[in-house]
Amino acid sequence: MPDPQRSEHKSHLEPISIKETLSSVMIAFIMAFVFRGFVMEGFLIPTGSMAPTLLGKHMRFLGPDTGYDFAVGPWDYADRTMQVPVSVQGAKIGERASEIGGPITPIDPLTHQTWSQTRVPLRAGDRVFVIKYLPVLFEPSRWDVTVFKNPGTQENYIKRLVGLPGEQLAIVDGDIFTRPADPTRQNAGAQAWGDEGWSIQRKPERVQRAMFQLLFDSVYSPPSATSPGSTYRSPWRGEGDWEGVDSQIAYRKNGSGGATLAWRDAERPITDWAAYNVARRRMTEEFAAPDVAMSFGIRPDEGAAPITISAVLNATGFEYRAEYDSGAGRVTMRMRPQDAGGSDPWLTIVDNAPVPTLEANGAATTVEFWHADQALYFFIDGELVAGGRDEGAYELTPAQRMHAATGVELEALLRRSPGLKASILGDPNTYRKTSLRWEFDGGPFTLYRVALKRDIFYQHHPSSETRGAHPLLPVVLSDTQYFMCGDNSPSSLDSRLWTAERPGGGAPDPWIADQVDDTIGVVHRDLLIGKAFVVYFPAPLRETRVPVPDVGRMRWIW
Helix, strand or coil: CCCHHHHHCCCCCCCCCHHHHHHHHHHHHHHHHHHHHHCEEEEECCCCCCCCCCCCCEEEEECCCCCCEEEECCCCECCCCCCCECCEECCCCHHHHHCCCCCECCECCCCCCECCECCEECECCCEEEEEECECCCECCCCCCEEEEECCCCCCEEEEEEEECCCEEEEEECEEEEEEECCCCCCCCCHHHHHCCCCEECCCCHHHHHHHCEEEEEHHHCCHHHHCCCCCCCCCEEEECCEECCCCCCCEEECCCCCEEEEECCCCCCCECCCHHHCCCCCCCCCCECCCEEEEEEEEEEEEEEEEEEEEEEEECCEEEEEEEECCCCEEEEEEEEHHHCCCCCCEEEEEEEECCCCCCCCCCEEEEEEECCCEEEEEECCEEEEECCCCCECCCCHHHHHHHHHCCCHHHHHHHCCCCCCCHHHCHHHCCCCEEEEEEEEEEEEEEEEEEEECCCECCCCCCCCCCCCCCCCEECCCCEEEEECCCHHHCCCCCCCCCCCCCCCCCCHHHHHHCCCCCCCEEHHHEEEEEEEEEECCECCCCCCCCECHHHCEECC
């Protein structure tokens, strides 16, 4: 008979058999494979077609005068097809030194100043986690950063999803327009772009913030700007009682009279230029960027007179104004055609929306004005107080938008240039330039972080037939087809540019064409993999045997 006292203290741990161990390991492997196959998977970004949102192989530079950190795509390649970049950029390689190597001359995107560097190490691309699309449970949405199988090569590609099943899509002046697809009507031609039913596709605020790209921020003003002989000049021109506009981080307005800050658009045009693309043989055409975000932080002095702020933007053929009266605590947002000459009345979008007043409490208040996707936004300290995707929106058809952006009726434009490959619609000079300014009254006060950003601009490539960007190249999606564009629009091979003549990036390969979809320029539902949602391992700080991730660049993807 067992001793009860000994049984009380007997261990309850039993040895695990080899069979149980193998079963546990097998179950773990099965769960891992199921998770990878149906829930989440990791991918490496190979190229810069989604820059700056996601980076493939690239170089990083630090502006010597600004301290601004930015990426540039590869310059030197080991092959003539520009597919295999060399690991050390700007280093002479054998007899091909005349083609590759030599100094690299990056351009600081904030000051446009250049310098030279040699032997710059090439960094690997970002690594991202992708959550798989599952029918009913997790469906694709517009503006997702999506991984899919390229129809022409069956390689993994990553782009932004801009067109959904059952839509006709048009790319006009950098923006995305859609309407329900209808096979019974005429979908091609100028009349199609002028018909009713079109809607511009606006981005959610979080996505829009992520897609804005910085053009200037006064916090990066070069310290050397105050040195004798410095050639730096701020892109803002101050009129009135200002101090520090040309050279300082903060701009000081003295007195209570009127003053203006105007962007020097003749010297620094507001375009879709990107420092990432300034590489050997990769210069691209620049289009005027009409969708921008203007912002600053303002700190009134104690006892300052009530401050009135007006943001004035001329873009897409309209003058947009946001008038903020701090003393009355209200903002009015208006627009009118540039060709009106003052005779037509203003169209009021938001009238006297209540907003917080500016207080001299020692802290700076952030003021932002946006024009994006045919909508106006006004933010105070990051909170939307006027306008937005609904209250601040205005509607134009693709034909009306083209007329406003160029000053010429669409049909007249097409008569001037009937071709598709070198269409006048793909000529940057066809479009009106963007200009802007801030107007102030009252004060005194100090401005901090005076900044300007621009939205991603979906280019009509000047030398290529660009699907969706010409009324004679319509995009009509079936109930299983999607349309993809890269964030690095000037340098992205995507749905706009896939053609039957382009090897590996055009017509679907024979198996895809036979078994899935033979349509050129679209991605079938069965080729979608999932949505990229986080950069879990950014490009390493340096190439070593044990790569060290740039932890500060881990981020969510929007």
